[in-house]
Amino acid sequence: MLNGNGKLNGYRGRKPARYSAFDLVRHGIRHGEWPRVWREHDLSPAYDVVIVGAGVHGLATAYYLAVNHSVGRIAVVDRGYVGGGNSGRNTAIVRSNYLTPEGVRFYDRSVDLYEHLSADLNFNVMFSQRGHLTLAHSDASLRTMAWRAEVNKLEGIDSSVIGPEEIKQLVPYLDTSGHTHYPVLGALYHPPGGTIRHDAVNWGYARGADARGVEIHQNTEVLGIDVDGGKVTGVRTNRGRISTPVVVNCTAGHATLLSDMVGVKMPVITHPLQAAVTEPVKIFLDAVVVSGTLHVYVSQTDRGELVFGASTDPYASYSMRGSLEFTEELAGHVLELMPSIGKMRLLRQWSGLCDMTPDFSPIMGATPVEGFLVDVGWGTYGFKAGPVAGETMAELIATGKTPELIAPFELARFAEGRLVGEKGAASVGH
Amino acid sequence: MIRIPCPFCGPRNSNEFAYKGESRRRPDPATATAEEWRAYLYGHDNPEGWVREGWYHRAGCRRYLKVERHTLTNEVRSAEPAVGA
Ligand SMILES: Cc1cc2nc3c(=O)[nH]c(=O)nc-3n(C[C@H](O)[C@H](O)[C@H](O)COP(=O)(O)OP(=O)(O)OC[C@H]3O[C@@H](n4cnc5c(N)ncnc54)[C@H](O)[C@@H]3O)c2cc1C
Ligand SMILES: [Zn+2]
Helix, strand or coil: CEECCEECCCCCCCCCCCCCHHHHHHHHHHCCCCCCCCCCCCCCCECCEEEECCCHHHHHHHHHHHHHCCCCCEEEECCCCCCCCHHHCCCCEECCCCCCHHHHHHHHHHHHHHHCHHHHHCCCCCCECCCEEEEECCHHHHHHHHHHHHHHHHCCCCCEEECHHHHHHHCCCCCCCCCCCCCCCEEEEECCCEECCHHHHHHHHHHHHHHCCCEEECCCCEEEEEEECCEEEEEEECCEEEECCCEEECCHHHHHHHHHCCCCCCCCEEEEEEEEEECCCCCCCCCEEEECCCCEEEEECCCCCEEEECCCCCCCCCCCCCCHHHHHHHHHHHHHHCHHHCCCCEEEEEEEEEEECCCCCCEEEECCCECEEEEECCCCCCCCCHHHHHHHHHHHHHHCCCCHHHHHHCCHHHHHCCCCCCHHHHCCCC | CCEEEECCCEEEEHHHCEEEEECCCCCCCCCCCHHHHHHHHHCCCCCCCEEEEEEECCCCCCCEEEEEEECCCCCEEEEEECCCC
């Protein structure tokens, strides 16, 4: 059976050929279907590790488990489809200019992994390090930028505060005249920051994991988790029960619903986050531009669309319906920054469900229930963390030891009052 | 879009209100343990379903309301004054 994406049942046990220029030419001449890049399987009654959520976090964890360790049979289950959650809905900004040393170190490892990811996965993830600017419209935010720049430099990150003239050179279409309600006084400039093709990252990890024996089960919803004597023993799904000693919660906006199944309370609130794109126009915007004060950020895709994002909707919700309030406010604020794009039209808007934590840092690692691990709290900023989270969670699952990079992000930090405050660096510019 | 039937102003769009979050009982600061206090600060039910929560009608009557809302559909079932309740 064929569909637009090649043979439905994939490559039936045979590993897919590596993508190459030769392959491209061969396919071009023969007009052949590209085979599906991961297989479908019957659900087995038992796995050694069950990862819930086939977003970038679940898939990367499975991939690095299979590549760097050997833990037996791994399943990734998702109630929907691969990358159907926030991992296919984000605005794909990657950067490491955070505010705390813990955050900077952690996200920088992810940028390192992203820099080699296309080669690692044999899949072009289109990582474009075009530079990232966070505008300051007041003395107070200039001071925060200076603080961030210094923390960044101490950790070896390319990050500095620049003035309006330099900003104007990088982004000529920005109104830096000073005759605006919120004048541009300066910016935190982070040259290695940029954007990536999020779908390619999801698909690349899925393909890489599949090729190493990981089973990806779409349309498989976890309905309950069995715990016996404080230990995980299995999960119940709409396709039957699976025995497993290890369950990893990578469900983003649904994080508390899953943790509730084992009685683990988590300080997470689910907020919708919306984004929008315009029709495509000739390329005129190189860098990613963020304004915290105006609650907006913008980048231009290689196809020419402007991608806009903002802060989360101001209430908890599991609804992914977009709102007019969002578009109105967004348009007003974008025009304040770039009056010349007033005639452009929005093509579409959409939303995702973000797992917000009190300190804008993730929750990673073990929980009081043995075998129940979490990798959640990714809020509005977790796509960039996919590779490092996958790498470190895989290490934790395989060795039982919490890697140093993620020790600050344990669930226990809330009870112990050790918050890792990243709000100043993550609430608008994701 | 969420529409809140304010008992004082009638049905109004939620962007006139400030969202105050799930209604929770504050432990007595004089006797609460650190754990109880942190559970109050950071613990949320975050259900997918009906919640009771606070909204403040800042661009309207400036009263605090107790609202029942479904978090999947955003349907609002009731809104009443929070004070005295
Ligand atoms: C509009 C928007 C813009 C963003 N912009 C950026 C950005 O520029 N940069 C950045 O770094 N981050 C950004 N983010 C955040 C980023 O997208 C997320 O933090 C990240 O994708 C989370 O990945 P994940 O794998 O944890 O979750 P997801 O990709 O959401 O995957 C979770 C999966 O769990 C599945 N699931 C849930 N419940 C169950 C269940 N019971 N059983 C089985 N499966 C279940 C879901 O179907 C879903 O596929 C943005 C988010 C949004 C919404
Ligand atoms: Zn009112």
